[in-house]
Amino acid sequence: MSKKNISKAHENYLSSIKKRNKTIFITQIAVFVIGLSLWEVAAHFKWIDTFLTSYPSQIWRLFVNYTKNGNLFHHIGISVFETVVGFTGGTLLGFIVAIGLWWSKFWARVFDPYLVMLNSLPKTALAPIIIIWVGAGYSGIIVTAISVSIVVTIMNMYESFISVDEDLIKLLNTFGATKFQILRKIVLPSSVPALINTLKINIGLSWVGVIVGEFLVSKAGIGYLIVYGGQVFKLDIVMMSVFILAIISVLMYRIVAIVENKFNRW
């Protein structure tokens, strides 16, 4: 479609859409700003107990302090590192196991009930055991994060692998394809959308694993800050940590979305 030669009606249509998008964006910002202002005002006039809720300007001052002495980046760095390693590990291992299950129907059936059980089990319940076994440092936290995302990865990817059209596999067989070629030429590429969905889910799950792990053992990290803030009743530390967590998760999600767009050309 060319940019030129668009009718008046179409031009109106486009500008009305643009206007609407803009209104939505402005409203979104407004909701955020009004929410924060109400919070601040309520705290200022003592409508709410700031000991329990803290308030935006206090959180901001704390944030500036933590940034200045560099502590904040230390904590963020550690948590992000643990999450990225856990996320990559969980996704990669889950992906490999799923390929194995696709390859061997026998083992897929053998492991099926175990996977169902593991999937319904809250993985965070395993965290204390994992930390005792693996060690109370980064490694324990990372393995906890892996344990949270790996089962979902296996199930999602396996589900996607076996949903490839029978006739498509038949077609490849008429070409004389080997099982490995079927995997590489059709099963894996057709599972890219499922993989991207899994990546999105795994970001959140890996954070759950890391924060739980940090609650239990760590001496640093965002989870540590939250627990510490809670223990000394400094709610501003807790609030700040939660905000930071939200921002980083969204950033990671955006990165996956960018990867997704790269694959979306067809």
Next chain:
Amino acid sequence: MKNTVVEINNIGMTYHSLEGETEAIKNIDLNIYEGEIVGIVGPSGCGKSTLLSIIAGLIEPSSGTVLVKGQKVCRSNRNIGYMFQKDQLLEWRNILQNVVLGLEIQGKLNSQYYEKARNLLNNYGLGDFIHSYPSQLSGGMRQRVALIRTLILEPDFLLLDEPFSALDYQTRLAISDEIGVILKKEGKTGLLVTHDIAEAISLCDRVVILSNRPATIKEIIDIKLTCPEGRNTPLGRREAPEFRYYFNKIWKELDIHV
């Protein structure tokens, strides 16, 4: 006498599952000769796709043998084109990459074949779409791409399992005409499964009528149509005076009760 391409000797097939056994086909004997297109019609679920899978060597029959050019088909010597109801194009590959998929898998892909793929695409009106993705093409064009993907391998013969049935009626008429002309021009031998009696008569030299499951051959009808010179195309054949006669005959033989 023409050369025999496919020799089907007394094939039988029984599927086993926990619910019991299903005898899908029984005592099928059929020879297919070079350059002819044989149609297969039969009631739903009678075993047509099963028969094609056996001929392609994708499943072992419970009894009997199939020889293609005098040899048993196996993975290493399989050279059979197969077309399905859905075109089975890979959405993440462009048209050219889709066309060369079979060559790529057989490790034959080289610049000569790329050239050939381009030529075929150009000849069949897809020249402008070489770098497009399947989602940008209409259903009829996609099925044409699927045909080129099959033909570029120069198969000994083609198995067509209801290749037009997913298309809307107009496209279906146009594409079946076009593909019929291409197959005749290239001198291809083929076996076409269809539910559409008119399609079978217009495209095929012989039509095999199968019974209900287990499928056996009820009758084989030679189609001899008188067409004016230059009108011996699938669409032209539909205007032949004998067309109605064959239609009624096949319809009666099929003996469909609703």
